[in-house]
Structures are given as structure tokens and as C-alpha cells.
Amino acid sequence: MFDDRYRKKLDHQRLTGLIRNPLTIGEKNGRFVTVNGRRILNFASNDYLGLAADPSVKQRVAEHFADLGPSSSSSRLVTGNHHAIRDAEMAFAGYFGYEDALFFPSGYQANLAVLSTLFGKGDAVFFDKHVHASSVKGITLSSASFFGYRHNDAGHLERRINAQGPGPKALVTEALFSMDGDTPDILALRTLKEKHRLLCVVDEAHSFGVLGKGGRGMARPLADVAVGTMGKAFGLFGAFVLLPKLYREYLMNFASPLIYTTSLPEAQAKSAADILGMIEGADDRRDRLTELCELFVKKARDLGLTVKGEAQILSVTVGDEQKSLALSRRLFDKGLFVFPARFPTVPLGQAILRISLTALHEKADVLRLAEEIAKSGSGC
Ligand SMILES: Cc1ncc(COP(=O)(O)O)c(C=O)c1O
Known part of the structure; x- marks a missing residue:
């Protein structure tokens, strides 16, 4: 009885484009993640200042754990x-x-x-x-x-x-x-x-x-x-x-x-x-992030995309859940990881591509992202 209920609810999620099925991440390396051996540019990280990827941070954290235990x-x-x-x-x-x-x-x-x-x-x-x-x-x-x-x-x-x-x-x-x-x-x-x-x-x-x-x-x-x-x-x-x-x-x-x-x-x-x-002491990282955000927003708007967001979290409006999923898959095929946020994370029928930028990104990355979204979106 329980199993039947769970299967039915999951089938409904699949049909409506709401199913969650996260990819297995192999390796994280700065602004990249590896999925099935492929290196993908990550636009879904919350490491906004790049501190989690900083070797000196990793070193200090390792020392504290070695010293104080797990x-x-x-x-x-x-x-x-x-x-x-x-x-x-x-x-x-x-x-x-x-x-x-x-x-x-x-x-x-x-x-x-x-x-x-x-x-x-x-x-x-x-x-x-x-x-x-x-x-x-x-x-x-x-x-x-x-x-x-x-x-x-x-x-x-x-x-x-x-x-x-x-x-x-x-x-x-x-x-x-x-x-x-x-x-x-x-x-x-x-x-x-x-x-x-x-x-x-x-x-x-x-x-x-x-x-x-x-x-x-x-x-x-x-x-x-x-x-x-x-x-x-x-x-x-x-x-x-x-x-x-x-x-x-x-x-x-x-x-x-x-x-x-x-x-x-x-x-x-x-x-x-x-x-x-x-x-x-991270003003330089914050300034870099602001610059990248402004660059992405300008480029995306020039390309006709509807972009929202005032800082490092930006969203491109999609609406339909299935479409946002298809769009993120196309971007993934091009080596770009962008998260399709769907109900219940956002209201039903208001799916978005949620983009988070980090101080680790390069200017060329964000320009490419805007271009690929504009290209991929047109055929969805
Ligand atoms: C606004 C907000 N509050 C709280 C949390 C939860 O934080 P944590 O990931 O540390 O559990 C999140 C995480 O996604 C969040 O976005």
C-alpha cells in the first residue's frame, strides 16, 4: 500500500516535469564540476566568494580537524x-x-x-x-x-x-x-x-x-x-x-x-x-562578483532574455516546468550546469533557470552563458 502510493506520486512528478533526480558530481575543481568524466562549468554553486575552493582555507580546516577531531x-x-x-x-x-x-x-x-x-x-x-x-x-x-x-x-x-x-x-x-x-x-x-x-x-x-x-x-x-x-x-x-x-x-x-x-x-x-x-578582507572578491553580475545581466538583456536579480543570484524566466528542464539539459550538453528551479521551490508555472555566479567565474564564462541560454531557449 505504501509502495503504491509512493510510485504514483513519483509518476506524477515525472509527468509534470517536477521529478528531482540529481546528477552525481565526480569532482569539484574551482568553477568546474565533473559529471561522468565530463568537465562542466558550474553556475549552481553557492560558493559565492570562492572560499570553499581556496587552498589556504582547505589547509586550515584540515589542520583544525586534525587537531580537534571530527x-x-x-x-x-x-x-x-x-x-x-x-x-x-x-x-x-x-x-x-x-x-x-x-x-x-x-x-x-x-x-x-x-x-x-x-x-x-x-x-x-x-x-x-x-x-x-x-x-x-x-x-x-x-x-x-x-x-x-x-x-x-x-x-x-x-x-x-x-x-x-x-x-x-x-x-x-x-x-x-x-x-x-x-x-x-x-x-x-x-x-x-x-x-x-x-x-x-x-x-x-x-x-x-x-x-x-x-x-x-x-x-x-x-x-x-x-x-x-x-x-x-x-x-x-x-x-x-x-x-x-x-x-x-x-x-x-x-x-x-x-x-x-x-x-x-x-x-x-x-x-x-x-x-x-x-x-x-574579501572586498576584491566581492567587487569581482559585482562586475560579473553586471556583465551577465547586460549581455542577457541585450540578447532579449528576461533576467531578474540584484546580486549574485540571477534568474532567467521560463514559466513552464518541462521547458525549464529541457533548457537546462541543453545547456548541460554544452558544458554548462544551470539549475532549473521548479515547483515547489518556486510557484507552479513560474519555473526559472537559477544562475548563481561566483568570484571564481571568468568574464568569458558569463558572456558564453548568456549566449547559450539565448540560443538554447529559442528552440524549446
Ligand atoms: C534562504 C535560505 N535559508 C536557509 C537555507 C538553509 O541553509 P543550510 O544550507 O545551511 O541548511 C538556505 C539553503 O539553501 C537558504 O537558501
């Missing part, structure tokens, strides 16, 4: 609360300008923990409809009432707030949206925050490290709590939440996804502290 071997609340983790948290809090910080094994877990724990019965949580799946899951796991507002539409948000009665209210948004690559109007949201006394949680997974002075992100004027991941611009693994001390203590006591899991390895925390120094 595992914390305990949850945070038992013996996983190593001083290396606490020191790194304090360094992150100081750098990003928050009172304190709390590390998590992943960004997904961080959003789950923060949103399911900070909000409860009687609270109203307003969220941008394009926030990440982990935020949606976190909100729905809390016992708060929740209300989606149209993507980046502060007017719609205010109407939704006004439709609710008195009681605690919170806002959840991203600072650089993971699929659309756009940013909210932080000042408009801040005005609403002050007017309606909103508690604001901002996911800066894609903006920390890349946007703002020294990669400090976009949302400090708005956020009470900010979530960052180390799996993207930081070139590592794990996540950090920046927050007031009171909230940290509350999460330590009540956040099930934090309490009942093995904490990050100490070596990972040491690596994170090292990386923070590199993030600060």
Missing part, C-alpha cells in the same frame, strides 16, 4: 559546548553588530529552531511568500497564527497586519531572496516594524559575506534576529543565528532542533572564526 560527540547541552564554539560565536556577534550569536549544524535547522520556538499561540507571524522552505516549516511548526504577504510588497504586508487584532506580531523575510535574487525595501519594513512593534527575523543566508560593508549583509537596521549559513559565501558548513542574549538563552532552553542534536564539531567553529577574517 566530532563534538555530544549535543550542545551536554558536553558539546566547547570554548572554540563559544569564542567563534562571540566573534560573529561582534563582527555583525549583534548582542550574541548561536551556532547550528545547518541553516535549515537554524530557521526551524528559531521560528518554531520564538513564536507560539496568540502570536501573529507575517512572512514574505517567497521565504525559504526551512522558514515556512519553522513557522508552521510553531503554534502561532501565520499570514503570507505578496513577495516584497510592503503595502500588502501592512494591509494584512491591519486586518489582525491586537497581540504580539512578528515579521519573517529574507535579505536577498534565494530564488528571485532580489532584496526587500528594508526601510519600508523598518517603518512597519516601528509602527506595529514587529519582532523581525531576517534570513541573510545569501547576503552575509557578499552584500553590505565587509559582507555584513543588508538587514541590520531591521533585524532583531538574523540567520546566516556558513554553507554559502563562508565556504564551510553549519549556520549562525545573531540575536539578543535573552533569545539565546530561550533557544538553549526550549529549541528542540538545537537541544536534541549533536553540536557542530569544534574544528568547524575554529574554521568559522578563521573565515570571518577572510570575509572581512
Whole structure:
């Protein structure tokens, strides 16, 4: 009975172009990945600054693991609360300008923990409809009432707030949206925050490290709590939440996804502290990335493509799911890896090619990408 149900649902995914069947990656080498022995130019990496590919980073991380071992071997609340983790948290809090910080094994877990724990019965949580799946899951796991507002539409948000009665209210948004690559109007949201006394949680997974002075992100004027991941611009693994001390203590006591899991390895925390120094000094990488993004957008628009995105995450509008899949396969045949983002990652019928650029790319790469998309798209 179970098997039949699973088969039917998978068949439906196949028919509608929604099936997920990831390629097996052989080797990663800078801006290239190898698939079945073929070298493919990668436009789907979140290593935005190229730090994960940096030999000095690999060397330092290897030394920390050799020194401190591969595992914390305990949850945070038992013996996983190593001083290396606490020191790194304090360094992150100081750098990003928050009172304190709390590390998590992943960004997904961080959003789950923060949103399911900070909000409860009687609270109203307003969220941008394009926030990440982990935020949606976190909100729905809390016992708060929740209300989606149209993507980046502060007017719609205010109407939704006004439709609710008195009681605690919170806002959840991203600072650089993971699929659309756009940013909210932080000042408009801040005005609403002050007017309606909103508690604001901002996911800066894609903006920390890349946007703002020294990669400090976009949302400090708005956020009470900010979530960052180390799996993207930081070139590592794990996540950090920046927050007031009171909230940290509350999460330590009540956040099930934090309490009942093995904490990050100490070596990972040491690596994170090292990386923070590199993030600060990465202006040249950030400038290069900005230049590449501008070059791609200009070229793609000159070729008649509809491109969205304000930074290193860019999308080419496709619409139909099957078409986006066919398009990405054609690009793959030409040696270009571009991810076709489809429902439920993006709304149904609004499939895109999601392009992420990194400081590792060359100008010739992004020009070629725009040309090949324009050529491949015409015959789909
Ligand atoms: C906006 C956003 N938040 C959170 C996450 C989860 O981060 P992690 O990969 O560290 O679990 C992602 C990852 O894709 C993301 O795009």
C-alpha cells in the first residue's frame, strides 16, 4: 500500500516535469564540476566568494580537524559546548553588530529552531511568500497564527497586519531572496516594524559575506534576529543565528532542533572564526562578483532574455516546468550546469533557470552563458 502510493506520486512528478533526480558530481575543481568524466562549468554553486575552493582555507580546516577531531560527540547541552564554539560565536556577534550569536549544524535547522520556538499561540507571524522552505516549516511548526504577504510588497504586508487584532506580531523575510535574487525595501519594513512593534527575523543566508560593508549583509537596521549559513559565501558548513542574549538563552532552553542534536564539531567553529577574517578582507572578491553580475545581466538583456536579480543570484524566466528542464539539459550538453528551479521551490508555472555566479567565474564564462541560454531557449 505504501509502495503504491509512493510510485504514483513519483509518476506524477515525472509527468509534470517536477521529478528531482540529481546528477552525481565526480569532482569539484574551482568553477568546474565533473559529471561522468565530463568537465562542466558550474553556475549552481553557492560558493559565492570562492572560499570553499581556496587552498589556504582547505589547509586550515584540515589542520583544525586534525587537531580537534571530527566530532563534538555530544549535543550542545551536554558536553558539546566547547570554548572554540563559544569564542567563534562571540566573534560573529561582534563582527555583525549583534548582542550574541548561536551556532547550528545547518541553516535549515537554524530557521526551524528559531521560528518554531520564538513564536507560539496568540502570536501573529507575517512572512514574505517567497521565504525559504526551512522558514515556512519553522513557522508552521510553531503554534502561532501565520499570514503570507505578496513577495516584497510592503503595502500588502501592512494591509494584512491591519486586518489582525491586537497581540504580539512578528515579521519573517529574507535579505536577498534565494530564488528571485532580489532584496526587500528594508526601510519600508523598518517603518512597519516601528509602527506595529514587529519582532523581525531576517534570513541573510545569501547576503552575509557578499552584500553590505565587509559582507555584513543588508538587514541590520531591521533585524532583531538574523540567520546566516556558513554553507554559502563562508565556504564551510553549519549556520549562525545573531540575536539578543535573552533569545539565546530561550533557544538553549526550549529549541528542540538545537537541544536534541549533536553540536557542530569544534574544528568547524575554529574554521568559522578563521573565515570571518577572510570575509572581512574579501572586498576584491566581492567587487569581482559585482562586475560579473553586471556583465551577465547586460549581455542577457541585450540578447532579449528576461533576467531578474540584484546580486549574485540571477534568474532567467521560463514559466513552464518541462521547458525549464529541457533548457537546462541543453545547456548541460554544452558544458554548462544551470539549475532549473521548479515547483515547489518556486510557484507552479513560474519555473526559472537559477544562475548563481561566483568570484571564481571568468568574464568569458558569463558572456558564453548568456549566449547559450539565448540560443538554447529559442528552440524549446
Ligand atoms: C534562504 C535560505 N535559508 C536557509 C537555507 C538553509 O541553509 P543550510 O544550507 O545551511 O541548511 C538556505 C539553503 O539553501 C537558504 O537558501
